[in-house]
């Protein structure tokens with residue numbers, strides 16, 4: 001038996017496989033396809049205080065090895081989320097992480113303060129980094145604002161707090177250190193990489209919003225470098241995100257220093273990717289006589 | 302609605318049926334029993350890990366007795382050209398059944414099917430479902446050039462069929478929506494009739510105008526770009542005709558559709 005348990009600050013996961021926000025809906029979309037309780041942790045699509053309709057089409061573009069998206073954080077808003085989406089999430093026997101964002105600085109605290117009254121939540125993930133929303137990135141590119149928001153939320157909750165970081169900055173460690181100071185229990189990285197595609201026949205951008213977020217296998221090397229940097233410079237655990245589609249991908253991130261990881265874009269084209277990755281991780285550990293998966297974390301020389 | 306599942310069936314046959322158009326047949330009893338007309342499946346292109354997303358295809362035909370399923374596809378790009386090269390025994394990875402499918406009113410007395418090009422794909426199964434309900438059908442089927450017609454003999458035997466080609470090589474010379482207008486003009490009474498339409502965007506827009514003008518209820522099977530096909534990516538948004546501004550302005554083609562009442566959606570592009 002391989003022990004797949006990992007500890008993200010105060011949050012204990014039965015295995016390091018999580019889902020990335022915005023790529024797994026509210027889990028119910030996947031219930032016919034995967035046994036949700038086998039997944040270590042489920043991160044829900046970003047919820048904001050008020051409903052958001054999202055961006056106009058076209059919202060997605062397929063590219064070699066990846067995709068661009070400009071979804072614009074559509075969601076039903078906090079109150080409807082609690083009423084419509086939480087009941088199903090509360091039936092799950094796995095850790096449920098609610099990803100929140102605000103369109104203003106106070107929005108984050110507003111979400112968390114309201115969610116404190118709701119059962120069945122294991123942790124919060126603060127989405128500092130969606131590039132598709134006006135001003136969205138300033139939270140994550142300005143370490144002072146990121147620290148201030150984290151600290152404000154920290155005062156409201158004892159639940160574990162994960163700060164999700166953008167790679168679209170000069171120094172991701174600077175932001176990581178700021179949210180660590182603000183009281184985050186862990187960081188997750190990366191969100192999507194700002195990107196663009198042009199339709200040469202129409203001579204127009206392919207996305208309605210011109211630029212969007214790049215994700216999928218193609219961003220893995222970028223994500224690995226950022227995760228490695230964060231793991232070296234921060235004292236809190238790092239959750240890896242970016243192009244993870246196979247157990248081998250996940251292993252690279254753990255060896256580079258990630259304690260857990262999130263599967264994103266792969267869920268779209270391989271909806272059972274999380275389960276396959278978990279099985280692959282288990283086989284790798286057996287093959288290499290590793291009894292506890294955490295032995296792998298940061299195993300680089 | 303039936304649960305969606307992942308399946309790995311083997312290809313029974315890929316057969317060229319018209320210019321650049323292929324019929325792919327595989328054995329999958331669950332799908333063949335549970336899929337409804339207008340629903341679709343998502344296929345991961347085999348041997349091409351570089352093609353990231355699955356590709357959506359309408360369920361063309363099923364045979365619940367022997368468990369076979371067919372899709373009809375146009376080889377237009379990387380994924381569909383690769384599918385055209387598959388042979389018997391190759392394994393395909395599919396997800397389905399997906400989407401809502403066509404709906405019927407119990408009062409329906411006649412169905413008018415309007416197909417443009419490969420828009421004919423979901424109508425084989427629709428014909429079967431409507432025939433089972435004893436609903437008479439008229440079908441207008443248009444393509445640009447006669448070598449693109451598929452299944453004309455089948456439809457001719459089961460529905461009141463009229464063909465059109467843009468170049469006049471077969472049937473009426475012109476666009477298929479002209480035939481629809483001519484037909485609606487000749488009807489004394491449009492009560493208990495419904496139009497079902499699938500095809501290229503300009504044709505859908507024209508049918509939307511026609512449906513408003515007469516008026517006659519029309520259902521459209523819509524195609525948008527899709528990354529997942531089951532509501533996870535939220536990429537397949539289509540604007541609502543009556544949005545709640547700032548709250549809900551879009552439907553998802555894969556989940557709320559692909560079949561919509563034609564007046565509910567804004568047809569762009």
Ligand SMILES: Cc1cc2nc3c(=O)[nH]c(=O)nc-3n(C[C@H](O)[C@H](O)[C@H](O)COP(=O)(O)OP(=O)(O)OC[C@H]3O[C@@H](n4cnc5c(N)ncnc54)[C@H](O)[C@@H]3O)c2cc1C
Pocket residue numbers: 341356357358359360372373374375376377378379380381382419422423523524525526527559
């Ligand atoms: C619900 C649904 C049902 C469909 N049913 C059928 C069917 O029964 N038979 C059939 O031949 N095709 C069908 N399509 C369209 C089919 O999915 C696309 O032709 C296919 O994805 C193209 O893949 P490709 O790799 O060959 O082309 P690509 O190389 O990806 O692109 C070639 C061209 O096709 C366009 N395209 C790509 N994806 C789509 C898409 N999802 N919808 C429309 N255009 C697209 C691209 O913009 C480009 O112009 C359906 C689409 C949807 C959404």
Ligand SMILES: Cc1cc2nc3c(=O)[nH]c(=O)nc-3n(C[C@H](O)[C@H](O)[C@H](O)COP(=O)(O)O)c2cc1C
Pocket residue numbers: 020021022023045046069071073099127130164190191192214215216217219241242243244262263264265266534535
């Ligand atoms: C279509 C799409 C929607 C996303 N929505 C969100 C979101 O709502 N909130 C969020 O924090 N991240 C969102 N992300 C970012 C992912 O969670 C993840 O950080 C990123 O895609 C990189 O991982 P990947 O390469 O495995 O997809 C989204 C990504 C995609 C592709």
Ligand code: FES
Pocket residue numbers: 526527528529530531532533534535536537553554555556
């Ligand atoms: S295609 Fe992903 S939500 Fe519709």
